[in-house]
Amino acid sequence: MGYFSDITRGLSTAVKGLTVVIRHLGRRKVTRQYPEPKNEYILPERARNRLYVNMDDCIGCDKCARACPVDCIEIETVKSIPEEDLGVTTRFAKKKSLWVTKFDIDMAKCCYCSLCVWPCPTECIVMTEVFEFSEPKRENLIYHYATMDAAEAELHRQNRANYEAQANVQRAKQAADRAANAPAGPPSSTPPSSPPPSAASPWANKGPKH
């Protein structure tokens, strides 16, 4: 008995499945051939996705890195020397005085909180609309935004070190000159000390008499 009921159930299941298939044969296909139709989604305003840094406007202030709760931003800077003019930022015309020798964001650690975006004084770090950026290797998710190579960074470090060394020599020389040209002071002598009140003072024991 169980044998025939199993056959009946199997046949009815197959018929049900085929009915569904036949019903959908003439309908519009809904399967998305990902990843070809990429821009099908309209992202909500202020969606948080991949970060981008416009290094032309970065002044190396480090505010974004300090705001990051997971420490995934690493910035290194070198002070420029007076002979170097780094110009101003395109937004807000802020004067640039630091060479940004390293600006890395580890997007594998990023939690997309956007806390780095708000404190930026030149609005050069932004969330983009790019959300598809998977990588087979984690290290590929460390984005290097600094625009200079290691040789140029080393050159700026060296320039700064030379400038500071020269400034130190100059300061030491000026201090030595000042010391050499300082006017000679009066010969040191012990100032006469005021005499202790004498018991023989005419005013001693001259209080009112009673």
Ligand code: SF4
């Ligand atoms: S979005 Fe958040 S976690 Fe990602 S880099 Fe900015 S502050 Fe750090």
Ligand code: SF4
């Ligand atoms: S806050 Fe903006 S200007 Fe300052 S270091 Fe970060 S990206 Fe550059």
